[in-house]
Amino acid sequence: MFFKKIAPVLAVSVAAMLAGAAAHAEKLSVAATPVPHAELLELVKPVLAKEGVELDIKVFTDYVQPNQQVADGHIDANFFQHxxxxxxFNKEHKTxxxxxxxxxxxxxxxxxxxxxxxxxxxxxxxxxxxxxxSNGARALLLLQKQGLIKLKDPANILATSRDIAENPRHLKFRELExxxxxxxxxDVDLALINTNYAIEAGLNPVKDALFIEGSDSPYANLVVTTEAKKDSPAIKKLVQALQSPQIKQFIQDKYQGAIVPAF
Structure with missing residues (x-):
């Protein structure tokens, strides 16, 4: 009889403890572009929840707002850029x-x-x-590697079309978002496209690209935050989850070389 009376009390107490733990979970907001960044964040969301971090994923389709929102303190971190x-961005926006x-x-x-x-x-x-x-220069460097143009400084990672020294095919350049x-x-003969946008458009970088960067690319995507938050436990847990063997396997299995782990 005693156990019958105490069982509901215990159940209520356990439920209250779980609710309390959920209520005290640390919230972490992260801005990301849809593919593969937000997709990878969705995969680590339950992992972080078990570690007391409630992940709030904010999806953006441009490259400016994710940084500006973090710099302004509206979002804790972002994941979309190299x-x-x-x-x-830091140089241009003084962040x-x-x-x-x-x-x-x-x-x-x-x-x-x-x-x-x-x-x-x-x-x-x-x-x-x-x-x-940065991505405009990246495109020019890739065109140079194919022998289509030659830059004044062959290693300039911030080159623009004005830095082209040789253009034997008289290529015309159109710069767009x-x-x-x-x-x-x-509408164009050739377009240099970031892989995340190519995948969103149904293009397979491995099969559809006329030419593509090699695995030695220095443009690895990374998690970004502010100086004040870089050592926070929640940020460290996020990075650890994104650099896990499970995420590495997912990237390798799903993208088959279109996206490559950098850890």
């Missing part, structure tokens, strides 16, 4: 965001609906590039 882009952990590389590629190889690229062909400084590049493929 170090050269971060350096460029001091910091990278806290590498996760993966998205090999940058060139796509076309009009040609099957660079040998078919005609004199005066129209080439679309991302309009942000990175997210729009897959949509304008029918």
């Amino acid at each position: 170090q050269p882009y971060l350096d460029s 001091s965001l910091v990278g806290v952990g590498l996760v993966h590389v998205e090999p940058f590629g060139a796509y076309s609906q009009k040609i099957k190889s660079t040998k078919e690229l005609k004199d005066g062909a129209l080439v679309a590039l991302p309009n942000d400084p 990175a997210a729009t590049l897959p949509r304008i493929l029918p």
Whole structure:
């Protein structure tokens, strides 16, 4: 009889304890672009919940707001960019965001609906590039590697079309927001597209790109936050979860080389 009376009390007490633990979970907001960043964050969300971190994923489709929101203190961290882009953003916007952990590389590629190889690229062909400084330069460096152009400084990671020293095929360049590049493929001869936007548009970087960066790319995507939050337990748990063997296996199995682990 005693146990029958105490059982409901224990059940209520356990439920209250669990509710209390959930209520005291540390909240962590992270801005991300949809693929693969938000997808990877969704995978680690239950892992972080077990460690007392409630992950709030904020999805963005541009490359400016995720950094600005973190710099302004509205969001704790972001996951969408590589170090050269971060350096460029910090310089341009006078911010001091910091990278806290590498996760993966998205090999940058060139796509076309009009040609099957660079040998078919005609004199005066129209080439679309991302309009942000770091990715625009990344595109030019990749074109240089293919022998299509030559830059004044072959290693300039912030080169623009004005830094082209040799352009034997008289290529014309159109600079557009990175997210729009897959949509304008029918209107240009060649477009240099970030892998996350290529995948969102149904392109397979391994199969569809005319040429693509190798695994030696220095453009690894990383988790970014502020100087004040970089050593917080929640941020450290996030990085640890994203650099786990499970995430590495998921990237390798799902993307088959289109995205490569960087840890």
